[in-house]
Amino acid sequence: MTAITSTKRLFLLVMLIGSALYTAVAFDLQWTTTAGRIGPGFFPRIIGVLLVITAGSALISELTGRTAESQGPQEQDPQGQDAADQPAKIGDTLLMIGLIIAFVPLLLYLGALIGMVLFTLITLFLFNRGRPLLNVLLGVVFPLALFLLFDRGLNATLPPGAFDLVPF
Template identity: 30%
Template sequence: MRAIFSGVLLIFSICFTIYGFKYQYLTHTGQMGAGFFPRWIGFLLILCTAISFWKDIRLVLKDKSIDIAFTKTMVSLVGITALFIILFPIIGALLTMILYVFFVLLLLNSKKLVTNIIVSLVFPLGTYLLLETWLHAGIPKGFLGF
């Protein structure tokens, strides 16, 4: 399952990089264009995910057993992420980010509930303030208005 996940991430990285080539690398004045960061981030993603995929394939070839706990965790993470994508425009960015981070942390680190609550409030609030207040990115408000 881990090798499949790494393979899917590698495919995503390749698609992300190809999509980055739709934008100009440099502007006509020689400054960084809209395609500068997507290309470099894409190349780094491809490199990192290819290394991870290669290591996971080698592990699968060595050990034929399947880790059931890891598989359950990965399927749960995919489900939580799918709900995040669906709920993001409906209930808004802030509430969706708080819920997403909380449930991911609860899944991965269920023994530290207080820490999970603090992290799931601080980081989404910081992200929201960064995007909405400082950058004026116009993220989805949802039906609650925030």
């Protein structure tokens, strides 16, 4: 067992323990409020359970030797650089970080529905340039479905923004 393998196993074990503690705290929070809206424990519970499942399965895969590293070499460019470290990938990552940072004011000023539609459309047209029809379809339908889920289905409060154009 190499030092990297043991470090990875230790990291995954710490992640599993941290995820379990986070989940325990999340289950102490209220599921819903007295007004019938989703409470402060709604999403933390879901995230906590998913974290425990993910960290646990990653640790089990690492302990049994069924990881991507044990199955073969990672993708590399001709100079021997890992694919994730290539400058184009780093630029895409920085661009995505910038888009996410810009998304917060978009939500506050334009409202949830318009902000989500613009964010999704911009992201899709930047990273999926060859399929404009699919981009428009996904860029409108997915945010609308999320908006209806949170606003109508879960009765969550979403930012109305300067243009509260939703008639229903």
